[in-house]
Amino acid sequence: MASAPRDRMRDQDENARRKAAMAALAAAPADDLLTLWQDAGFIVEARPLRGPETGLVTLRGRMGGGGAPFNFGEATVTRATVKLASGEIGHAYALGRDREKARISATIDALWQRAETRAAVEERIIAPLAARASQADAQSRAETAATRVDFFTMVRGED
Amino acid sequence: MYVAVKGGEAAIDNAHRLLADRRRGDRDVPALGLAQIVEQLALAVDRVMAEGSLYDRELAALAIRQARGDLIEAIFLTRAYRTTLPRFGYSRPVDTAAMQVERRVSATYKDLPGGQLLGPTFDYTHRLLDPELAGDAIVEAPAVRPEAPEPMPRVTEILAQEGLIEPDGAAPTGTEPGDITRQPAEYPMERDVRLQALSRGDEGFLLALAYSTQRGYGRSHPFVGEIRIGEVEIELEVPELPFPVPLGRIRVTECQMVNQFKGSMKAPPQFTRGYGLVMGQSERKAMAMSLCDRALRAGEFGEDLVAPAQDQEFVIAHSDNVQATGFVEHLKLPHYVDFQAELDLVRRMRGEFEERQGATSARKEAAE
Numbered sequence: 001m002a003s004a005p006r007d008r009m010r011d012q013d014e015n016a017r018r019k020a021a022m023a024a025l026a027a028a029p030a031d032d033l034l035t036l037w038q039d040a041g042f043i044v045e046a047r048p049l050r051g052p053e054t055g056l057v058t059l060r061g062r063m064g065g066g067g068a069p070f071n072f073g074e075a076t077v078t079r080a081t082v083k084l085a086s087g088e089i090g091h092a093y094a095l096g097r098d099r100e101k102a103r104i105s106a107t108i109d110a111l112w113q114r115a116e117t118r119a120a121v122e123e124r125i126i127a128p129l130a131a132r133a134s135q136a137d138a139q140s141r142a143e144t145a146a147t148r149v150d151f152f153t154m155v156r157g158e159d
Numbered sequence: 160m161y162v163a164v165k166g167g168e169a170a171i172d173n174a175h176r177l178l179a180d181r182r183r184g185d186r187d188v189p190a191l192g193l194a195q196i197v198e199q200l201a202l203a204v205d206r207v208m209a210e211g212s213l214y215d216r217e218l219a220a221l222a223i224r225q226a227r228g229d230l231i232e233a234i235f236l237t238r239a240y241r242t243t244l245p246r247f248g249y250s251r252p253v254d255t256a257a258m259q260v261e262r263r264v265s266a267t268y269k270d271l272p273g274g275q276l277l278g279p280t281f282d283y284t285h286r287l288l289d290p291e292l293a294g295d296a297i298v299e300a301p302a303v304r305p306e307a308p309e310p311m312p313r314v315t316e317i318l319a320q321e322g323l324i325e326p327d328g329a330a331p332t333g334t335e336p337g338d339i340t341r342q343p344a345e346y347p348m349e350r351d352v353r354l355q356a357l358s359r360g361d362e363g364f365l366l367a368l369a370y371s372t373q374r375g376y377g378r379s380h381p382f383v384g385e386i387r388i389g390e391v392e393i394e395l396e397v398p399e400l401p402f403p404v405p406l407g408r409i410r411v412t413e414c415q416m417v418n419q420f421k422g423s424m425k426a427p428p429q430f431t432r433g434y435g436l437v438m439g440q441s442e443r444k445a446m447a448m449s450l451c452d453r454a455l456r457a458g459e460f461g462e463d464l465v466a467p468a469q470d471q472e473f474v475i476a477h478s479d480n481v482q483a484t485g486f487v488e489h490l491k492l493p494h495y496v497d498f499q500a501e502l503d504l505v506r507r508m509r510g511e512f513e514e515r516q517g518a519t520s521a522r523k524e525a526a527e
Contacts, residue, residue: 091397146301151270
């Protein structure tokens with residue numbers, strides 16, 4: 001019983017890391033993901049359990065930005081679920097209609113859950129994707145920052 | 160007697176074939192690729208996504224190409240497509256305070272945390288046609304100013320500290336937001352449902368209504384508290400995972416309109432608010448939406464309902480351009496039988512009218 005809180009913390013930590021990996025996969029441009037996946041060289045048999053299939057997710061915002069939720073439209077989303085021969089079940093969800101990306105992402109999620117392959121998945125696929133994404137964000141932020149208005153006060157005459 | 164008439168099959172086939180030809184145009188001119196539309200007609204794509212109510216750039220580009228650039232037709236195509244897909248669920252509400260900001264301006268505060276970021280705007284251009292754009296001149300890479308990320312709180316949170324502005328707008332706990340794609344419209348309509356309708360409403364219609372409030376039809380004294388454009392994360396709760404699954408980011412435009420309000424029997428003097436949230440980079444639409452949102456809240460503040468923009472049913476029932484175009488454009492479809500019946504009716508009425516006229520003049524003559 002004493003170890004229960006520690007287990008819960010470990011679960012939470014593991015969930016956060018898996019979520020971060022899934023976020024990197026979902027955000028990845030399909031071409032980047034495909035290249036990294038091929039170069040990573042995993043030899044794996046993944047049986048499709050569901051999909052890949054495309055559907056809709058209704059998008060929600062909040063009144064005034066932080067108030068009560070409301071629906072403001074929909075987005076296409078593609079998902080897939082696969083099972084490895086060793087039993088791990090991998091899921092993938094991403095905006096858009098790319099089925100191949102969903103299938104590969106689900107396989108990667110399953111490999112991430114397997115203790116023997118997690119480190120390799122992180123190193124060969126997740127870390128490079130996350131690095132590219134944060135570099136792209138930094139670039140876009142720098143481009144936006146260059147358009148920041150620097151106000152200066154003009155001193156007017158009249159003594 | 161009702162007689163069904165058939166015909167026109169060959170004419171329709173050939174018309175569609177002709178449409179395909181005209182859509183392609185001169186074969187010596189290269190065909191447009193979807194990537195070109197997505198990249199170079201990005202704001203048309205954004206408008207089709209927003210009013211088609213479906214975030215998918217490539218589909219919107221396809222719709223624009225198929226519709227020969229007729230955006231309302233493209234929006235119609237997008238709406239029709241979305242009905243073919245199953246629904247996976249409702250996302251968690253997006254957090255616009257955590258947006259990867261590409262533009263952010265405030266007309267109420269000069270100095271605010273995060274600053275005024277103009278981004279890729281048409282503002283301050285001279286609106287002179289640029290002959291260089293007729294060709295394919297080399298375009299400079301954007302200037303950069305590398306910086307660490309800085310928090311960018313929504314401006315309304317700054318104003319809120321003084322207590323002079325109304326809060327964001329809460330709902331009673333436990334209520335699910337309404338969904339116009341699932342339930343028929345009912346009036347009076349709650350604000351959540353109105354916002355959904357406005358977010359996909361026709362930009363031109365909402366722009367005109369917003370303009371009418373500025374010109375005195377439901378005066379609203381608006382200031383742009385803040386406009387921000389950028390990407391927000393989408394997350395979805397799914398039963399198979401113990402955490403909300405990240406789906407990627409979408410671009411949205413948010414407008415916080417702040418309106419001076421002199422108070423009424425119901426509410427003290429304060430700044431009230433209108434809210435706009437639209438897919439893509441759609442600043443004009445988000446501003447119009449926020450002005451319409453505020454005008455439609457007249458009842459909440461005990462204001463007199465005197466203007467079209469304050470009339471929920473007038474605004475919401477006519478804001479959807481797919482519905483509007485369907486009803487207006489159906490008039491051109493064959494109404495031969497309807498018209499024949501009307502023609503008979505008008506002939507009969509005309510006959511009766513002339514008979515009455517004849518009788519009156521005969522009476523007059525007799526009297527003279």
